[in-house]
Amino acid sequence: DADVTQTPRNRITKTGKRIMLECSQTKGHDRMYWYRQDPGLGLRLIYYSFDVKDINKGEISDGYSVSRQAQAKFSLSLESAIPNQTALYFCATGGLGFSMNTEAFFGQGTRLTVV
Amino acid sequence: GESVGLHLPTLSVQEGDNSIINCAYSNSASDYFIWYKQESGKGPQFIIDIRSNMDKRQGQRVTVLLNKTVKHLSLQIAATQPGDSAVYFCAENTMYSGGGADGLTFGKGTHLIIQP
Numbered sequence: 001d002a003d004v005t006q007t008p009r010n011r012i013t014k015t016g017k018r019i020m021l022e023c024s025q026t027k028g029h030d031r032m033y034w035y036r037q038d039p040g041l042g043l044r045l046i047y048y049s050f051d052v053k054d055i056n057k058g059e060i061s062d063g064y065s066v067s068r069q070a071q072a073k074f075s076l077s078l079e080s081a082i083p084n085q086t087a088l089y090f091c092a093t094g095g096l097g098f099s100m101n102t103e104a105f106f107g108q109g110t111r112l113t114v115v
Numbered sequence: 116g117e118s119v120g121l122h123l124p125t126l127s128v129q130e131g132d133n134s135i136i137n138c139a140y141s142n143s144a145s146d147y148f149i150w151y152k153q154e155s156g157k158g159p160q161f162i163i164d165i166r167s168n169m170d171k172r173q174g175q176r177v178t179v180l181l182n183k184t185v186k187h188l189s190l191q192i193a194a195t196q197p198g199d200s201a202v203y204f205c206a207e208n209t210m211y212s213g214g215g216a217d218g219l220t221f222g223k224g225t226h227l228i229i230q231p
Contacts (some may be wrong), residue, residue: 004158042204043159043221090158103149104219106158 003027004107006091012113013081021076021110023091031094032074033058033104034066036087043090049074081114088112127228134195136225138188138205145220147208150179150190153224154201162190162203192227200229 004025013019025032034046045058047066055066063085065077078085088111092104128134140148146167151159165172165179165188172179178191188205202224 040223042223043206045219092158103161103164104159106151106160108156109158 002108004091004093004105006089006107006110008110009108010111012115014115015082017081019078019081019112021089021091021112023074023076023107024072025074025091025093025105026072027093027105028071029093029105030071032068033092033094034064034074034076035090035092035106036060037090037109038087046076046089078112078114081112083114086112086114124223125226125228127230128195129230130195130197132195134190134192134199134227136190136192136203136227138190138222140186140188140205140207142207142220143186145207148179148181148188149206149208149219150177150188151204151206151221152201153204159204195227195229197229197231200227202226 004023007022011019023032030051031048033048035043036046037043044060046060046064047055047058049055049068052068052071055068063078065079067075069075074091076089088109090109091107094104126134126136147164149164150162152162153159163172163174163177163179165181167183170181176193180189190203192199204224205222206219208219
């Protein structure tokens, strides 16, 4: 089983609809992240969470919201989807890195298309 | 603003040859760098990392070189195999939140193509 699991893997939705992307992890990490990947733009951070009570905006948070339901679960919502939110979305986890730099462990990705 | 970027979007190499993928960074405060490999349909996977107090680090068939003077990072893959075909990203840690992965800034990626 994957350490970081995203559902759904693919989704097509209509403009204006609300959609939730879910992420769960078995790595026991405190930190969880949502990234968006667009062709030619690389990975951009949407939101991140240090623990259940901590939520932080990333580089491109407008139009998105998140919920950290438990240490192992971090969901991303698009309240009213628009076509330019069509992208590949990745959830990632990372350990505490206060005095150490840490890598991020990524899920398989969710391909979202807004029509 | 400062950013991490890559010199070439596509690199084509012969199977068995060595591959060198380059990355330029502009944030002089960055002190931790990672290379990720992303295969088609999958999420990025960690390959190797290096801290700024090092110039070189070796893994299995991979070597990362860091030149802080010119803010340049490279990934060398020895004896390239078909399974090495993927997009490779460099990432830097901007250290604005204690050094955790929330500070990672990613480059746009280089697509490595292996020719038989």
